[in-house]
Every structure is written in C-alpha cells, then in structure tokens.
Amino acid sequence: MKSFITCNDLHEVACVGPKYTWCNNKRGADRIMEKLDRCLVNATAFNSSHRLMVRHLTRLASDHYPILLKLLNFIPPNKKVLRFEEVWTSIPASVVVVRKSWNKNTKGDPSQALNLKLKRTLKDLHYWSKAKFKAMNLH
Incomplete structure (x- = not known):
C-alpha cells in the first residue's frame, strides 16, 4: 500500500x-x-x-x-510567483538563511513537511534578498 x-x-x-x-x-x-x-x-x-x-x-x-x-475556504491563488535566484548561491550569507529556515519545526507527514520547508525557505530567501539589496541601494 x-x-x-x-x-x-x-x-x-x-x-x-x-x-x-x-x-x-x-x-x-x-x-x-x-x-x-x-x-x-x-x-x-x-x-x-x-x-x-x-x-x-x-x-x-x-x-x-x-x-x-x-x-x-477558497483561497485565491497567490499571484506572485517566487523563483529561486541563482545569485543567492554566490552569497555565503544565504546558507545561514537556508539553514535557519530549514531547521524550523514542521508538522505533517514527510511529503507535507518537505513541501512546507521548501516553500518557507524560498520565501525566506526572497525576503532576505530583497532586504539585502535594498540596503545596498540596488533595488
């Protein structure tokens, strides 16, 4: 089964x-x-x-x-699509963001937990990147 x-x-x-x-x-x-x-x-x-x-x-x-x-509760689909940015791999601080996000407790069966961790990590990377580049006046 x-x-x-x-x-x-x-x-x-x-x-x-x-x-x-x-x-x-x-x-x-x-x-x-x-x-x-x-x-x-x-x-x-x-x-x-x-x-x-x-x-x-x-x-x-x-x-x-x-x-x-x-x-x-019909939840309207999120119009904004977050995508992984390759530039994040070249910034050593991004590893800390990934590790912190990934190590948060997650409930659910293994597939649910994996899906949630991936979504949360991508979202955290996105907001981290936005804040980092805004601070550098690149946004």
Whole structure:
C-alpha cells in the first residue's frame, strides 16, 4: 500500500474527530481500535486553492466511523510567483538563511513537511534578498 501511495503521489488529508476509524465492537481489554479508513488525494488536489479537511463522523450501526471530505475556504491563488535566484548561491550569507529556515519545526507527514520547508525557505530567501539589496541601494 505504501508503494502504491508513493508511486501515485497521494497524500493523506488532515482529519478532525476520533483518532481511529474502526472498532471491533468489544469492551475492555478485548477492544481493538485502528485507523483503517483514510482519505487520499493527489498532489493537484492537495495543493489546490481549497483547504481540504476530513471529518471522522460518529460511528452508529457499523464498526467503521464514516469519513467526510470537506472543501473549505477558497483561497485565491497567490499571484506572485517566487523563483529561486541563482545569485543567492554566490552569497555565503544565504546558507545561514537556508539553514535557519530549514531547521524550523514542521508538522505533517514527510511529503507535507518537505513541501512546507521548501516553500518557507524560498520565501525566506526572497525576503532576505530583497532586504539585502535594498540596503545596498540596488533595488
């Protein structure tokens, strides 16, 4: 399953509600609860301008908790595109900016964390560069 998820670039949507989605309907020490049901979306949906959320609903007649995918808060796409500038590699101080940005704690699964770290680092480099060149009266 992990291989299938990776090969198809699928990502799990963050969930709200009970942690587990299945119960064996027993009590006490015999009770088993697991997270079996998940909502996976491809990178296009995951990075869309809609915020995605999965809600684990109340379990009634089944041993599974129903899950509901919600599309929330349309976020207009950011019109400004930040691009990596090769000149940053020639400035030794940029390494400090990258290291500081990269070492910040990041939550989420590994692919989410990587995506967030890359976006944050690019943004930090952009603002660092803007401030540096403005201070040098080059902007």
